[in-house]
Amino acid sequence: MADESYFDLVYEVVRHVPYGRVTTYGAIADYLALGSARMVGWALNQCSSGDGVPAHRVVNRLGELSGRHHFNPPSLMQHLLEHEGIKIEEDKVRDFKQLFWHPQELDLE
DNA sequence: TGTTTGACCACGG
């Protein structure tokens, strides 16, 4: 715990994602102002290591469930999002722009 | 120990 890896920072941000909202890799990377969106993907790749990290709320900038294949089962990601009231169309978030949430909004919240 | 890939994004042509 003493060592705050980049992964931990990503987990923290993802964990702060409000219910029924989604964020993107770039938004997290931009908020952390560290590494890059690729690292965010790597961090979530170890989502199994993370505890209670709603990785299903993290999608690419297009709102596509790019990482759904990394879930178990893959349809779990879509299922969780729909469970939160988020409509998924063609493995993409409907009204993604509206549901898009930026970590920076935490200060505004 | 160096190369390749990875749940990506932004910019330029």
Place this chain on the structure above:
DNA sequence: GCCGTGGCCAAAC
């Protein structure tokens, strides 16, 4: 509006 390239950091081979 689509395609190619660079960048970023870390783990796996």
